[in-house]
Amino acid sequence: MIQFRLNGREVSSPAHPLARLIDVLREELGDVSVKEGCGEGECGACSVLVDGKLMNSCLLPVGRIEGAAITTMAGLRETDRGRALIDAFAREGAVQCGFCIPGMVIAAEALLADKPSPDEQEIRTGISGNLCRCTGYDLIVKAVSSAAREGRGLW
């Protein structure tokens, strides 16, 4: 059994250690806030935080993250930081089809945790591993910037 923490809660998976973390999260643990866009680590839709670090869950065997603390959008949305980001994304018109957005928000959280007041270039670099086909990125960048400003003290 592989033990780890998911959104603050201890979990235990009987999955094979080489099973992809994204499959364990989505199929076994019912966390579909993590999306699969490509399975090759290119699109970032499957982004999660592993001990606070941004990683692509489609490239992580579950055995590799044994003992780690995993954060997905399902957990982040229950926090003040998550709510601030979600509100900013909604307010700034950054959500179109929405499929890339959970991954974007996770990436934004990782960025703001490291750099609480990023400039435009830093935001664009912070989300450079998250692909979006709908928005052309401009309003997503604006949303992250807006969350950083509005959420003073959160990061």
Next chain:
Amino acid sequence: MVEAFHPRTLAEALAIRGGQAAIPFAGGTDLMVKLGRGAGALPGFAAPVLFLDRCEELRVLRHHEGALELGSIVSLATLAESPLVHPVLRGIALSMGGPAIRNAATLGGNICNASPAGDTLPFLYAFEAGVKLVSSGAERALPVADFLTGPGATRLEPGEILRSVLVPDWSPRLAFWRKVGTRKANALTKVSIAAFADGAEGRPCKVRIALGAVAPTVVRLPGVERMLEEALHEKGDDAGRASLLRGIREEALAAVKPIDDQRSTAEYRREVAANLVVEFARWALARNGSSQ
């Protein structure tokens, strides 16, 4: 279905590597793509898997005996942030993948994947870096240029793990690198260059130039290096300089063996590689004799 091992020490890891012919797994960002079998399916590893991330001995980052020793599982993200690492290698690490990839991917993985387009490789070749290989019984070191033998091919023996990379201490006065990728981020490399020049007019000069993604392995340009060393040592004139640059272009064009593939063409790679080499030379000559 194959097993997966997650040892806490290098000694354990080596025992498993030797005993089970297990596949070393550092960041997994290449392996999981190569062997992935789609959603809901286990990746297709044909041999047991050895997760290395818990072996702290493989995470060293220290100065030692005239070289910077970088543990093979040091992530690209760590490499990009460490003040001990040469700024060019830091920049190269930042140009690879995206933030999530950089948190998982490792220097050792990039080397052992042995892609002709491996981004860290031109720097390592130009700095004449070495690799330390370790097995249960022994340890050996060899130059990176000897370790990599072809696309996807290394001299890693059964039972061996890449322990660390040794980058000789060197602070060249001039440093030049460039990655020409398929797009501005999260991109695979079409042509890359890492080039360095040290010394000055009237003093011994050292030039190292390495090109990536234009041959089965990284290309050093010894002919160009000698030409440029001499030109930096002597004081040349404009006519001499123009003829030198033409000669350097010819050498560079002849030294590369690029191919057509899904990312680019041989013709493009050849010309751009030559452009980058000539640009480095032109720039180095222009900066020669300056107080820098």
Next chain:
Amino acid sequence: MARRKGPEPRTEQPGERISDPVPRVDAVAKASGSALYLDDIRVEGVLHARIVRSTRPRAKILSVRYPETPAGYAFIDARHIPPGGANGILMIRDDWPIFADREVRFRGQTIALVVGPDRGMLASLAQQTVVEYEDQVPVFTIEDSLVCSGGPIHDTDNLFADYHLRKGDPEAAFRAAAQVVEEEFRTGWQEHIYMEPQGCLASWKDGRLTLQASTQCPYYLRKAVAHALGCGKENVRVIAAHTGGGFGGKEHYPDVLATAAAVASHALGRPVKLVLDRQEDIQTTAKRHPSWIRIRTALNAAGGILGMDIDTRLAAGAFETCSCIVLQRSIFTSTGAYDIPNVRVRGRAFATNVVPSDAFRGFGAPQALFAIEMHMDHLARRAGVAPVDFKRRHFLSKGSLTVTNGRIYDEVLLDAMLERILAASDFRARAASARPGHGIGISFFNHGCAFTGSGERDLIKGRVGLRALADGHVRILSAGVDIGQGLSTAFRKVVARVLGIPLSRVLFDQADTDLVPDSGPTCASRSIMIVGYLLQEAAKKLKGCWTEGAEQEVWQEYSHPPHLVWDAERLAGDAYPTYGWGINVVEVAVDPLSFEPEVRNVWTIYDVGYPIDRLILEGQAHGGMSQALGYACLEKLELRDGVFLQGTMADYCIPTSLDFPPIRTELIENPYPFGPFGAKGAGEIVFDGGAPAFAAAIQQAIGAETSALPLTPERIRALAREAAG
């Protein structure tokens, strides 16, 4: 777990415009990761499915040998089509078999489904299937298709369509010509790369098939599945899941997956889920049509345009899909924003042994616009006139005759738009001062809104309903799908505004064909203009008979503007009821060492009538331009032996956040009487003009003419080398 609601939607105050932005109604659910897309849906007893695909581009199937299947697994193929059903995917025609059984016409074509609980086992079983083929000579290019290499794939001449248009007297124009300029233009495939791969979930139970799908057109799915099973449309229920992007790729292509999954579910009596992985999606789903367009222009002695002769050739792929309609739009857009007298147009869609091409944002217009924009740019240079000045002399205007001999009935504001974008971009100064390696380009374009000709009246016959509930909520009944274009917010805004109620009192659920009427497909830039207008009219009706606390229903049927004239046989008259208009300016620098283009600035201005939500429009303009610039210089699909070389997300490069600069957008109002609050279609015009503006900028930067897309660094290098001599 309390559901987070997000910022409260504002109640609109009188005087505020409907176009003032509101947070999208679905933004919080999507951002939170709680909105369910197709693969997120969990159903008891579901079986997964994997497609067994042809490995040959063109061959007869001699035999198919399946491996032994463990208990719980089954192969489904043409033999499982129910009696009364059909082995054909009914789009416009049903020429594309659900399961290939006698022949295959493209690599990747579906031969069978393997169905079962474990996806790893499915991949294994699919791989072990052995198909014996008798190879035939494959056709990969329009050139080979023209001469029916290896015998015709389709009909006797490989043509899905051969259309002719004639305006004025082109023959006379060419007889009178002092000079004829002839050019050819080529564009390649483009893949949609909606971030959510295609997928559906089919469940046959108690004589009915319920299908959940990532789709733009639930009623198209209903039609195709009913045809496949022979069970009657009333026995098919289609529910749209949240759809993670479409761009036209989920207009017809979902029919391919749904029919196969439906047959499997019917045969096994279990729910069947079929989801593509990304690499499959890139290789085997429909693409934008590659084009090869030749334009010949007759000029008088002063260099003025007397007439044009345009030959449009599209590569349609192995089956018809909607290639005939794409071709129609392409030829109807062949003279773009210009009033050209005396035009002859021929359009042909060629069968090839490649995955069928189908709808993709722009739908044939981008290809035509690239050709006409570059051609007019080149004519301008030959005449020694700045392209912007040459082009503006030919602008269409209200009352102009179109290339199909229809009329432009509404004001055309291109001159005013041009003044604004010239000022905003400081275009002339930038153009004049551009150093070698730098350039700025401009494009002008239009997009016919909604279905061609009388399609809305004769084919779609859209219908919507509004149901007022006793508690004061009003439910919208329409099959429109929010694929990211903000339809679910915009529809609600229209109804709320007309009724004078808060947005929160308007309900609109994801389309369920059991519950909502067929308001038509979500495509063709028609949803706001056509369906939104129906909702506006229905809301007015409802307002007129509103009874507090009562449950009421009103319905609205489509009514065709009476002034429009269209002959579908001769393709003559008013091809579109109205047009969107746009101007794009793109500024570039080309790296002298690597020939990589850097887009430095982008300006856009659009006339989409009136924006129902300014922020939604802004987002559409950004996304459309990003996708257009990808089409122009990053996205490349090369074919080898019928397989795309760029078959992964690593190799098929769409723009990242670092590739292009912020995109400036501006809108000009030009209300259209038959659109809600004056709104016209907007979803595609925001894509149409990016590539020619980019190409024109590259031309200036490298001092060479361009005539093909994509303009990769490799191609830029080759053009620059050629120009240098």
